Amino acid sequence: MDLSAIRFADRFDGVSGSAIREIFKLIAKPGMISFAGGNPALSALPDETVAAIAQEVLTDHGKVILQYGATEGYPPFLESLKAYVQEQLGCEAPSVLPVTGSTQAMDLLCKALINPGDVILVENPSFLGNLQCMRLYQARLMPVESDEDGIIPDKLEEAIRRHHPKMLYTIPTFQNPTGITLAAERRKPIADLAAKYGVIVAEDDPYRDLRYAGAPLPSIKSFDREGWVVFLGSFSKIISPGLRVGYMAGDERILRKCAIGKQSADVHTANLNQAIVDQFLRRSLLPGHIRRICQSYRDQLDAMLAELALYPAGTRYTRPEGGLFVWVELPEGLDAKTLLDKAVARHVAYVPGTHFYADGGHERTLRLNFSNATVEQIHQGMDALRQIITDAM
Amino acid sequence: MDLSAIRFADRFDGVSGSAIREIFKLIAKPGMISFAGGNPALSALPDETVAAIAQEVLTDHGKVILQYGATEGYPPFLESLKAYVQEQLGCEAPSVLPVTGSTQAMDLLCKALINPGDVILVENPSFLGNLQCMRLYQARLMPVESDEDGIIPDKLEEAIRRHHPKMLYTIPTFQNPTGITLAAERRKPIADLAAKYGVIVAEDDPYRDLRYAGAPLPSIKSFDREGWVVFLGSFSKIISPGLRVGYMAGDERILRKCAIGKQSADVHTANLNQAIVDQFLRRSLLPGHIRRICQSYRDQLDAMLAELALYPAGTRYTRPEGGLFVWVELPEGLDAKTLLDKAVARHVAYVPGTHFYADGGHERTLRLNFSNATVEQIHQGMDALRQIITDAM
Numbered sequence: 001m002d003l004s005a006i007r008f009a010d011r012f013d014g015v016s017g018s019a020i021r022e023i024f025k026l027i028a029k030p031g032m033i034s035f036a037g038g039n040p041a042l043s044a045l046p047d048e049t050v051a052a053i054a055q056e057v058l059t060d061h062g063k064v065i066l067q068y069g070a071t072e073g074y075p076p077f078l079e080s081l082k083a084y085v086q087e088q089l090g091c092e093a094p095s096v097l098p099v100t101g102s103t104q105a106m107d108l109l110c111k112a113l114i115n116p117g118d119v120i121l122v123e124n125p126s127f128l129g130n131l132q133c134m135r136l137y138q139a140r141l142m143p144v145e146s147d148e149d150g151i152i153p154d155k156l157e158e159a160i161r162r163h164h165p166k167m168l169y170t171i172p173t174f175q176n177p178t179g180i181t182l183a184a185e186r187r188k189p190i191a192d193l194a195a196k197y198g199v200i201v202a203e204d205d206p207y208r209d210l211r212y213a214g215a216p217l218p219s220i221k222s223f224d225r226e227g228w229v230v231f232l233g234s235f236s237k238i239i240s241p242g243l244r245v246g247y248m249a250g251d252e253r254i255l256r257k258c259a260i261g262k263q264s265a266d267v268h269t270a271n272l273n274q275a276i277v278d279q280f281l282r283r284s285l286l287p288g289h290i291r292r293i294c295q296s297y298r299d300q301l302d303a304m305l306a307e308l309a310l311y312p313a314g315t316r317y318t319r320p321e322g323g324l325f326v327w328v329e330l331p332e333g334l335d336a337k338t339l340l341d342k343a344v345a346r347h348v349a350y351v352p353g354t355h356f357y358a359d360g361g362h363e364r365t366l367r368l369n370f371s372n373a374t375v376e377q378i379h380q381g382m383d384a385l386r387q388i389i390t391d392a393m
Numbered sequence: 394m395d396l397s398a399i400r401f402a403d404r405f406d407g408v409s410g411s412a413i414r415e416i417f418k419l420i421a422k423p424g425m426i427s428f429a430g431g432n433p434a435l436s437a438l439p440d441e442t443v444a445a446i447a448q449e450v451l452t453d454h455g456k457v458i459l460q461y462g463a464t465e466g467y468p469p470f471l472e473s474l475k476a477y478v479q480e481q482l483g484c485e486a487p488s489v490l491p492v493t494g495s496t497q498a499m500d501l502l503c504k505a506l507i508n509p510g511d512v513i514l515v516e517n518p519s520f521l522g523n524l525q526c527m528r529l530y531q532a533r534l535m536p537v538e539s540d541e542d543g544i545i546p547d548k549l550e551e552a553i554r555r556h557h558p559k560m561l562y563t564i565p566t567f568q569n570p571t572g573i574t575l576a577a578e579r580r581k582p583i584a585d586l587a588a589k590y591g592v593i594v595a596e597d598d599p600y601r602d603l604r605y606a607g608a609p610l611p612s613i614k615s616f617d618r619e620g621w622v623v624f625l626g627s628f629s630k631i632i633s634p635g636l637r638v639g640y641m642a643g644d645e646r647i648l649r650k651c652a653i654g655k656q657s658a659d660v661h662t663a664n665l666n667q668a669i670v671d672q673f674l675r676r677s678l679l680p681g682h683i684r685r686i687c688q689s690y691r692d693q694l695d696a697m698l699a700e701l702a703l704y705p706a707g708t709r710y711t712r713p714e715g716g717l718f719v720w721v722e723l724p725e726g727l728d729a730k731t732l733l734d735k736a737v738a739r740h741v742a743y744v745p746g747t748h749f750y751a752d753g754g755h756e757r758t759l760r761l762n763f764s765n766a767t768v769e770q771i772h773q774g775m776d777a778l779r780q781i782i783t784d785a786m
Contacts, residue, residue, distance in 0.1 A: 015653065070417075244659055
């Protein structure tokens, strides 16, 4: 029988793979100025430190690191992670589970909770990778209304009463793709609504440390009394995405299910990678490293916003206080997907915004990343993009 | 609302976590002689080599290694892996996908193919971790009859005609838990049946290089003309399980679905871990390393079999030519689960065989691992176990 007779699982109906990762292939050309990814700057990746740490931990604990580990985490990392998470969340340390990048955290949380047809409320637009994750669990994605201060609690309550969701998925700080941050005064109401209606909140917060202005805000998790909020954390943006180390923090009962799901997902996160991040925490290397990254990213963001101020009337854009992204809405009549070909021909890349909407549409929007281009490249690329847009009007 | 109101997903109904990993916690005491795990010997873990390689690859390619990578794999590793797989499988290189341990390979294959209720044929007994994986995809597991030469092709055809399975899951070489190897002359018939009926074969072959006697056998994949066989490979038993690097090899159409599933599972396998295994392949370090491991494991297996020869009449056991496990059936009236407590009290551990059966039962059976104890510990532990068994008769 020819393999073309194969039937793939229903969960793939309508899922054709990450549009962003396809765009990455398209733009992998020398000389490309990419505003498309969510990649840290190469200069932000601490290669020398990691090289020294890797050699040290393997010399000191090589046999333990190379042997099978516990699904629940590499013991020294569990210890340092708990202290770190307590500080991050500003609340009594809940249970933690190290995972293979916070992408795995979302996958395990869906595995633990989502039956086909269950509703998940999502910001609209939202992070493409996790939208795909939720779709592969055959969840029904329902948008919840936001404004420039993030999710609107009253609208959230309306959506909960209408759709009876299993989960709310939110990126409260410097959201991907919009850069918007959930206002301080909306955080407790969201935790309260979760407990009132019994809705899990997946608080995905990988960008919180990349703050270039304003004061840090308390996590939604810090207002959680009953355990309905699960915090998804990542070291991808502050140490290295290539190491694939993240964590989930939340109630023991939920994390136990996630750990069982993880047993047959990848047994455990590689010990070496956990041991490397552990040393960053133990040696208190993060605060200084994050300060250095943020200095540079602040200049890059400023350059991008300065260029956007020169864009034709009718262009709207967010002014984030941190993170990696600026969200742009082009003047009426323009289509960011069509313009991408022209941009790529001039060696500039971005991601059309339509991909980030659960329901498509919004063809005028696009996402710009500023962390992975130098200030000079940002001026050059943003200038080229402005010309392309002006020409198309 | 109290969190006790939470409803977990249906896929967890009847799944309570890996019994083996629970036993690991029970026996994590100093002085324990463990025949329970599937762990390589500590002496088999190349910690010094990995320490040197990690430092080198991070020094030479640190920025690339710490940055996001492609879901399809770290390019240098993809290159060396293709050559390695071609040699391993003895056939034209199919597509390969690096994964986070071969456990992830099984997870992605089920994600790509299995709808709830789909039938998967399994050897009975089989590997616990992957049985749990298949259960979490809500597959119906149906045993296929085997003898001392592995799956019986006629019985397989009967089972296919009766159950219309989506997949056959098999560990053809030094099977976990039995140590049994699928006879050479049964391999082509199984590939042929897969193509005849359009059944995917998941050929899980992590132990094939751990051969202490006899000649290597061709993979089932090498007889596959139409693409129905997917080979799941691992570096856990020949380099390090803690690094979590494995691969799948098979038809591009299947691997593409798996890669899409992997995008939202963990984005990509950590580059550092792929780069380390890449260097083992590039520097041809594996043949010598495997030869050294096998010398030692052969002595350990011989010691275990010599002890088993002294066990009371009515004890039956397999005599594997490789791998990590010996399978034992105790004399009638004994229960391996009950005896485990007594064994642990005398600092000896094993896994009761009942856990490896899709349908439970078989209380007289147990699995013994010989790789993670010295020859002296094997004599000591097997002697203690013999006394416990004799006392219980």
